[in-house]
Amino acid sequence: MMATIDQAKQVIANTYGRFPIVFESGSGVTLKDDSGKTYLDFVAGIAVNALGYGDEGYAEALKEQALKMCHVSNLYWNAQNIALSEKLTKWSGLSKAFYCNSGAEANEAALKFARLYGEDTRYEIITMANSFHGRTMGALTMTGQTKYQKHFSPLIEGVKYVPYNDSEALKEAVGDQTVAIMVEVIQGEGGIVTIAPAFVETIKSLCKTHDLLLIVDEVQTGIARTGHYFGYQAFGLEPDIVSVAKGVAGGFPMGVSLVSERVASKLSPSCHASTFGGSALGSAAANYVLNKIDDENMLAHVNEMGDVLKAKLEELKGKYSIIKELKGMGLIQGILIDDALPTSEIIGKAIEEGLLLVGAGHQVIRFVPPLIVKAEDIEAMGQILDKVLASLTV
Template structure:
């Protein structure tokens, strides 16, 4: 657990934008995290899907150590091999076109938005996104994020963004038109509690983007890199986007984000249009290459499907027994809704049992374990839920 002195120092020194759980970690290995007393916690959050390879994966650690000893960063004024190799890997495993690098998910959204706006030109400045979608918290990304509670204090936002409910086919058809430069969506909306966007909605978005000359941008920042089973969630839907955003587990825990597009958009962004001092440093790119080698493995992806199906079956058992009202999951991206608004208490009770999960709303508990987690740890998570939920 956490010592009170550290909590007080944090409160005095750090802007309070997070409600932290009362625990401080000093070491991690795979799906295990350890506090200063050596107590083990089963990580079922993976840093909000940032640690898909698990904590301190040996390949990532070695890559970071070796690269850090050689060269950490030189900015983007010069060529570095790891950055080029990472761009090639992303390009060849996804949309086939060039890659833009940044440092986070929100920055990836911003870059995709600028690419779409520049491609669209002056007559195509509007963007359509989904209610409950999440694309980050910088101004452009926040404007696309379809959650008024997160936007309210920061208005006016970037103009021209229209939000449509994730299952509103008619609304989508009405919202997209000749002035639309892009449609942004996630295949599964993670931040609101793992809600898959209906396949018909994603297919319609593809069709409307083609009809009106807009770009379909799929945000795979949370769903990507094998989280839902396939390397990218769009691959299970049968819809190929024009642009994809990546971040989170791309760097195996080290900050890095990327935007990749189909070759048609290779030349939209030109020197001076966009940039980042830090992006795709040799250090971050080396970590990302190691992380991608692990997550690109077909056997790992298959194991995510198998473990995810078992976890979802366990969660559905909770629904059958009246402990939860709904269970949702795609691969190892899962959530349950509780009968009452006790999700924060459930997170607290699970922490006491040694399991890390989070609540995305007063009634919803989300689970995003590292993809290398053992089936036994997932069984134990369901067992812990069975113990704590009846008392809430």
């Protein structure tokens, strides 16, 4: 393993703080490294691997499409992408889909589409402090966390930040040049922070009164992760632009910007593009994922497993005072840990015990397992985490 990692360090850019593990294969909700050790995976590629690992139908769908064609230019149509667009617009209630390769790219598209809607007179976007929207320059600017923006100034103009769930601050930020409000219904990288009902009502009122677009970043919360097709559906929001990625194609790179008719009416050939966006191969992967979610009633499963996960975390909270708060919903949940115990120690010890966890914001541990997770997997996770916390809090 170490020889492989030493080799990797010679040829792969140092942009990630990686654990010393080389994974080779997976099955269901477990992964196996190159030494044969197995790990229970509650990271899922950070909410990407919706169907876990080794799904034979998924592999067959990719193989079948690859034998036909992987990609043609967007100068033409492909049937897989048309079918996918029909499904996504039906799920979301929005009008049209634009395809790219990642969540950051989907948010870049959202930024451009909002400015198109503003017709050069309104261009400001209000986004939230502690938000995360990606690492490309537009998405980075819309991300309300200075730690990600350090060394990359000057950022683009026309973005304002307000505290999340602060209705008065949001009202004060709206001006004559404001064209859109951008929000996550659950701030994933920001610490699994959920939107407040009063803030929802303020957003709806401001958008209606000032003809503002509502952009909802569903990169992490979309595609059944919350127990709804999209997280905003749990909170009564009606967005004009929804950015989607992560779980949509089950691990195949894909980003999507879904738009309402009033945004779609502003789009025209050459206003935006993505060479690989909506490829036949990626669309086949996404069609398989979305069809399986519907065919196997996975929304109900996610809600059920979300309740099981919450109950297990509540049990641990009752046992360990170091856990201060439970956060999230469905299969995007978190625990807030007292500052006395760094979450990195918990995550590191959990890895030693064969459990993969990931942090989210300050002192929060995030739980985003594959959507196929079962009650016995959650019980096994709880037993390992119990052992870890016991060893670190004696």
